[in-house]
Amino acid sequence: MAHGWEMQHDPTVVVIGEDVGANGGVFRATQGLQQRFGAERVQDTPLAESAIAGVAIGMAAQGLKPVAEIQFMGFLYPALDQIINHMSRMRHRTRGRLTCPIVMRMPHGGGIHAPEHHSESVETLLCHIPGLRVVCPSSPARAYGLLLAAIRDPDPVMFLEPTRLYRASRQEVPDDGRALPLDRAFVLREGSDVTIVSWGAMIAETLQAAAELADAGVDAEVIDLATLSPVDATTILDSVARTGRLVIVQEAARNVGVGAEIAAIVAEDGLYDLLAPIRRVTGYDTVMPLYRLEREYIPDVRRIVEAVRTTMADSR
Amino acid sequence: MRTVVEFRVEYLQRLDPDGNVVGDLPAFARDPQEVLRMYRAMTLARAFDAKAVNLQRTGQLGTYASCLGHEATHVGVGAAMRAEDVLAPVYREVGTQLWRGVTMHEILLYWGGDERGNDFSGPRADFPWCVPIATQTLHATGAAMAFKIRREARCAVATIGDGGTSEGAFYEALNVAGARALPVVFVVVNNGWAISIPVTAQTATQTLAQKAIAAGIPGLQVDGNDVFAVREAMSAALDRARGGGGPTLVEALTYRLSDHTTADDASRYRSAREVDDARALEPLLRTRRYLEKSLHWDADRERELLAECARTIDAAVADYLAAPRPSSDAMFDHLFANLPERIREQRVAARRHAGTRGH
Numbered sequence: 001m002a003h004g005w006e007m008q009h010d011p012t013v014v015v016i017g018e019d020v021g022a023n024g025g026v027f028r029a030t031q032g033l034q035q036r037f038g039a040e041r042v043q044d045t046p047l048a049e050s051a052i053a054g055v056a057i058g059m060a061a062q063g064l065k066p067v068a069e070i071q072f073m074g075f076l077y078p079a080l081d082q083i084i085n086h087m088s089r090m091r092h093r094t095r096g097r098l099t100c101p102i103v104m105r106m107p108h109g110g111g112i113h114a115p116e117h118h119s120e121s122v123e124t125l126l127c128h129i130p131g132l133r134v135v136c137p138s139s140p141a142r143a144y145g146l147l148l149a150a151i152r153d154p155d156p157v158m159f160l161e162p163t164r165l166y167r168a169s170r171q172e173v174p175d176d177g178r179a180l181p182l183d184r185a186f187v188l189r190e191g192s193d194v195t196i197v198s199w200g201a202m203i204a205e206t207l208q209a210a211a212e213l214a215d216a217g218v219d220a221e222v223i224d225l226a227t228l229s230p231v232d233a234t235t236i237l238d239s240v241a242r243t244g245r246l247v248i249v250q251e252a253a254r255n256v257g258v259g260a261e262i263a264a265i266v267a268e269d270g271l272y273d274l275l276a277p278i279r280r281v282t283g284y285d286t287v288m289p290l291y292r293l294e295r296e297y298i299p300d301v302r303r304i305v306e307a308v309r310t311t312m313a314d315s316r
Numbered sequence: 317m318r319t320v321v322e323f324r325v326e327y328l329q330r331l332d333p334d335g336n337v338v339g340d341l342p343a344f345a346r347d348p349q350e351v352l353r354m355y356r357a358m359t360l361a362r363a364f365d366a367k368a369v370n371l372q373r374t375g376q377l378g379t380y381a382s383c384l385g386h387e388a389t390h391v392g393v394g395a396a397m398r399a400e401d402v403l404a405p406v407y408r409e410v411g412t413q414l415w416r417g418v419t420m421h422e423i424l425l426y427w428g429g430d431e432r433g434n435d436f437s438g439p440r441a442d443f444p445w446c447v448p449i450a451t452q453t454l455h456a457t458g459a460a461m462a463f464k465i466r467r468e469a470r471c472a473v474a475t476i477g478d479g480g481t482s483e484g485a486f487y488e489a490l491n492v493a494g495a496r497a498l499p500v501v502f503v504v505v506n507n508g509w510a511i512s513i514p515v516t517a518q519t520a521t522q523t524l525a526q527k528a529i530a531a532g533i534p535g536l537q538v539d540g541n542d543v544f545a546v547r548e549a550m551s552a553a554l555d556r557a558r559g560g561g562g563p564t565l566v567e568a569l570t571y572r573l574s575d576h577t578t579a580d581d582a583s584r585y586r587s588a589r590e591v592d593d594a595r596a597l598e599p600l601l602r603t604r605r606y607l608e609k610s611l612h613w614d615a616d617r618e619r620e621l622l623a624e625c626a627r628t629i630d631a632a633v634a635d636y637l638a639a640p641r642p643s644s645d646a647m648f649d650h651l652f653a654n655l656p657e658r659i660r661e662q663r664v665a666a667r668r669h670a671g672t673r674g675h
Contacts (some may be wrong), residue, residue, distance in 0.1 A: 058458015230656035
């Protein structure tokens with residue numbers, strides 16, 4: 001829907017990727033676009049991820065705004081050479097002469113019984129790269145507003161779309177062309193006892209956990225990070241200053257995850273606000289399992305509630 | 317069994333190593349002014365290149381990739397392109413870039429460790445120098461896709477070395493360009509060596525031009541030391557691309573007379589004999605012989621030309637050496653159009669530490 005709005009209003013926006021044309025994308029995210037805008041503005045590419053990224057760079061440097069789809073995040077890796085060596089730094093290394101207003105969309109995370117390599121959440125790989133923005137919406141409405149913002153942004157945005165949202169979420173979203181801000185976290189639920197930061201599909205479990213905790217008398221504030229890089233430190237630090245406690249929930253593996261950066265920011269700039277140690281609820285530092293065990297890997301409501309309870313009990 | 321597909325690879329030469337004309341000269345080569353213009357550009361590229369190597373040897377320039385021996389290929393490619401076309405070069409295309417209006421000052425700034433060297437004042441849409449091998453071929457393909465979508469009569473040109481043809485990105489670029497009939501020309505500058513690996517060890521293929529066949533696009537070889545042949549082949553390929561006929565792969569056969577870069581010592585892996593043999597085939601020699609035979613070129617005019625080139629180069633070097641270092645802000649100022657708050661804080665922190673470390 002956001003694609004359609006922006007293509008209608010900005011003739012420089014083009015969509016490229018594998019099966020994005022007649023098929024409308026494997027998750028139907030580009031459904032109907034080729035019929036509306038033609039086979040040049042909505043192009044199926046040959047099956048080569050590095051080509052998708054490299055061609056997007058060439059198009060963007062010559063004045064187009066490509067929205068490129070990588071079919072699954074696990075297939076991103078061949079494109080990383082182009083994304084890291086060129087897309088992220090074209091503006092920088094040409095002193096602003098050539099730029100890459102590109103959105104790289106890709107499904108993120110597991111939980112939909114997909115085959116091997118189809119359920120990865122490796123946002124950390126992208127967040128470490130200077131010059132990239134990394135965005136992960138938590139609902140259809142946020143996907144609409146943030147995707148519009150990503151397309152309109154003059155720099156490359158990695159747009160991670162949680163697979164569970166494609167399947168599980170139903171939400172009426174007005175097609176009004178209204179973008180949400182990038183580089184900003186959103187407070188989804190206010191609370192005074194503990195701050196829980198999460199993003200993407202994990203927001204659903206986090207909100208459920210907050211509801212359960214409320215029944216047990218713990219008032220949790222839930223922050224949807226939304227832009228994973230750069231992190232909106234201000235919103236998090238302000239919240240922790242009020243609650244004194246921080247729990248971070250991420251689907252990705254723990255080691256050097258986005259949660260680690262958030263914990264480091266609060267340790268550097270908000271340590272004296274803390275009443276209890278920071279806790280992380282994360283995927284494990286192992287390979288994303290095939291689907292029989294994926295629910296054991298992905299944090300669930302129980303693990304989040306338990307972590308918050310431990311944090312409350314650990315408080316000084 | 318029956319034969320499904322057969323292919324052949326043609327080879328074009330217009331000037332032999334003695335400066336004799338082979339076959340019919342194209343129109344541009346019958347225009348004395350144009351021929352002298354190309355000869356001057358080749359001479360300038362070589363003289364500039366020698367100066368750049370000297371600057372590196374005396375600690376006034378960083379690592380530099382010499383273009384010695386590539387002048388005919390570089391100038392032939394540049395001269396065939398139109399100003400509005402777009403070049404996606406590797407890191408050795410000094411001759412092509414000078415032709416297209418990249419200044420010596422910019423080239424020296426880049427190799428002197430300063431991103432401002434990539435902010436070309438001349439060809440504003442050209443891609444910057446590209447170090448990650450073969451990645452630039454996809455940028456040219458993407459640029460060509462933009463031109464096609466916008467119905468612009470412009471072409472993209474990517475250059476790549478012989479070693480680069482082993483990279484996946486090269487095949488992907490050819491394949492996408494062929495599948496969509498894009499206005500792009502790929503130039504394989506086959507100089508025989510990818511650092512220490514000879515092209516014979518790089519691939520079992522008889523020619524690099526035939527790699528085009530698998531992508532369904534035409535591929536041909538030219539004598540890369542023959543500026544007439546390079547320009548003629550490139551002009552034909554660009555005309556075809558501009559007319560909607562799709563991409564071409566041009567393999568230019570030349571020789572890297574220099575080390576790979578100033579950080580390399582080619583004597584470790586190749587014989588002096590081989591280099592001497594290649595020197596007899598080099599491009600300036602044969603062009604000069606042609607000029608002597610057909611345009612009354614003589615030692616005086618050669619001396620005059622060299623002196624004029626030296627003056628131009630010396631002025632550019634003086635500018636380069638006088639260029640002030642960028643401030644630490646330059647690390648941040650062009651990272652994003654809108655620099656995020658946390659990075660703005662780092663820019664301020666960097667200012668505080670700037671200059672305390674020397675350089």
